[in-house]
Amino acid sequence: MKMRVMAYRKIVMLRLVDNLVLHLLTSMKNLVNEEMEAEVFKELMGGNRALERLLEESTVVANKREKRKNPKMFLLK
Secondary structure, three states: OHHHHHHHHHHHHHHHHHHHHHHHHHHHHHHHHHHHHHHHHHHHHOOOOHHHHHHOOOHHHHHHHHHHHOHHHHHHO
8 A cells, every 4th residue: 555655656746846847837938928028029119219229230240241342351361
């Protein structure tokens, strides 16, 4: 009888842990997908040209593009 209870206890504990992990995963997924998505959207569409700043090209990228436009610069180095 004691062996049956011990075996059953292990199964129950594993299921409890599995359910806890699944609940945590689902909660985190909902947090990221629903709640944070709304905040990010508000931040991007908010004032102060937030979306325009996001789409602006950085100076590093502009410099790399200019270097690639001028192939002589690569040949001299």
